Amino acid sequence: MAILPPGEGWFHQKVAKDEKIWMGLAFVVSVFLFFWMIIWHVYAKQNPSFVTYKTTPEEFYALTEAFINKYKVGEENGVPVVKPPPGDVFLLARQFRWEPVLILKKGEEYRFHISSLDVLHGFSLQPVNMNFMVYPKYDYVLTFRPTSAGEYAVVCNEFCGIGHHMMIGKIIVEE
Amino acid sequence: MAVAVESGEKWFRTCDITGFKVDLRAEKIAKVNAVMAVVSLLLAVIAALLLVLTRWQLFHVLPVDWYYRILTLHGLDALVFWIIFFELAALTFTSTAFLNTRMSSPTAGWLGTALAIVGWLLVNYTILTGNADVLMTSYAPLKAHPLFYLGMILFAVGALVIVTVFFSNLMIWRRENPGQSLPLFVYGLMAAAIIAVITIVSGAIIYIPTFLWSLGIISDIDPAVYKLVWWGLGHPSQQINVAAHVSVWYLLAFLTVGGTSINEKVSRFAFILYIIAINVASAHHLLVDPAVSPVWKVWNTSYVMYLAVFASMIHAFAVPSAIEVAQRRRGFTKGLFEWLKAAPWGNPGFSGLMLSMIIFGFIGGITGVVNGMEQTNIIVHNTLSIPGHFKGAVVGGTALAFMSVTYYLIPLLFRKKIAFYGVSKFVPWLFGIGVAILAVSMYILGAFGVPRRHWDITFSGGPFTYTYNPVTDFFWALFGLGGLLAVIGALIWIIQVVVSVFFGSPLKGPQDLQIPIAEPPPPAKEEHTGFAAPGTFTLVLLFITAFIIFVVLNYGWLSAMWEVK
């Protein structure tokens, strides 16, 4: 009984056949799921990144500003627009905006350096729905290859204060 | 069995229904904690109503600052205070009454309870006065008022004291009953208590420095360290719930149909796997975070190669098979499911048990494992799918199980008759179905990219805008419907509990029991070869099929995304 101590010899009681089969099946599925994550890392194209660098808000701000100045092509609603070549790309999160707007090319690889100047933010690319965390003091390097063209929103999905809902950026992918 | 007599007074009463020696001091402490649990739940449910009618922007009732404030309140009162106060009551009551043992230290029990209540007051007060708009997770560098952190620390210390009393009660029992094994229900709560130790110690490691930082004594809290350590409190606090609600399932199976685990070793083994492997899975909160490596992520998020998920799947067979075997012994042997059809569905303890298992397994569990796989987390992190998952797991699983077992606690612990008992049989259905609809619609909204913890998905005031797929309008309506049903179910339950406990007629004896306690089934007729529980076996196969399909679908959806590494 669940509320009474178990009967004498409970430790030696044989396991019922169906319970045994189920346990075997459940164990195989469990271990398989573990190895599946590893296999996906080796062979598939969507994985969280290996690469993080320690940084400071001052350093990251300076790098982003330099990046914006180097590749700026315009401005939209007060946010600088840049069109960088494939390679290192900087995206800065701060209360309550993303900087800069990026114009990328489909099929090319970009090493996004993403960091925050103040609190945690959430990088949520819509409508592809890819989501990553953005930290102050840490440069999260995510290597993206856009596989579709169009206009994409960068929604902040980590609560960052009262203006959290106003924090939305843009990425444009050209053919 | 040793019976201590303190200063000539009897320290126990003998329950005329179960025969247990109930330590009167433990009983009082358990009752206070149970009342605090229900008060917290009431706050959480009122908050939930306001939040549902805000996220559903057709209504958008709360202004921006109150949304995040009420969200903070809801998270803490629901996920921390309601559930942990309930568990503290359970730990106190079961380690004495269920073991026919005296409480090792009533003073410590009262001290722990008092600290927890003071902590609860400080936290709720600082939130409601706008001094802790940081959400339940309070991620540094977001900073709250020092009293918020102090409140959390006091609550944690109070809880730890009560957990320590639980273990020392067990040690007294062990000394007085050498060579005996704990009853399964208490064993499961023991696993919960171990996880609680991990939870609370992690909480101390993170809240104490953060408290000092909020006072200006420490200059800086590293955000990566904060999040890592916080989730050592955050997820294990929910795994206490898993161990506790699985224990409650075994208890309910016993009370409603006289069922018990068909193999004690197997069930206990599963609880041991929880102890060893469940806590490291806090890593699933950090899967798309910088700093920690994929090796650390994959090893930890997998609950050590999914051993803890394996454990849950063991219980998924063990609990229903306990019911099935008891029912089959009563003669319900026709076909695969006569045992289930003939089960006491009118007993809210039974219907709540079944709904809790189904919702936890199919909704909470399946989505939980997939959310927690390193790569599929990319398409769910911080979307509404995350709370969708845990509505299924914690609300449909743990809360519903606790609410169902309360229909037995009112007569057995509070010795009162259940007010409006006729309504009871509808409550698990109303609440359960409401939560199921809520959880699934949230999960689907998240699949369309809708963020969690977000006041306005039209982004008014932002430099750009984005419009979510119009089909989300339908799911917002479902979300509202599910939320409203769940709130109504919860409020009915709360009214029943409050009226019963404070104004209800006393229970004079077993004749006043409204909710039936099952007679034990007749013993097994002959040595049974072949399947002990073919109906359960079919159901778990159905479960694992659904599980595998969901994993495959999610990896399929993931592979359609942009490439990232």
Place this chain on the structure above:
Amino acid sequence: MSEEKKTPFLQLVFDDFILLLFIGVAVYAISYLIWGLMEIAWLPPIPDEVKQALLGR
């Protein structure tokens, strides 16, 4: 007098909740907490090549 049947070692482990407490805490502390903290502590700074390409230093 019935003879004392020796309890299997594994059953003693199953029943020893203090031992289980230690194992639970130890696995979590090492696998999740200490290992995780070490990884955070050992992160490198942004490589000079990246900085030089932008800041020319």
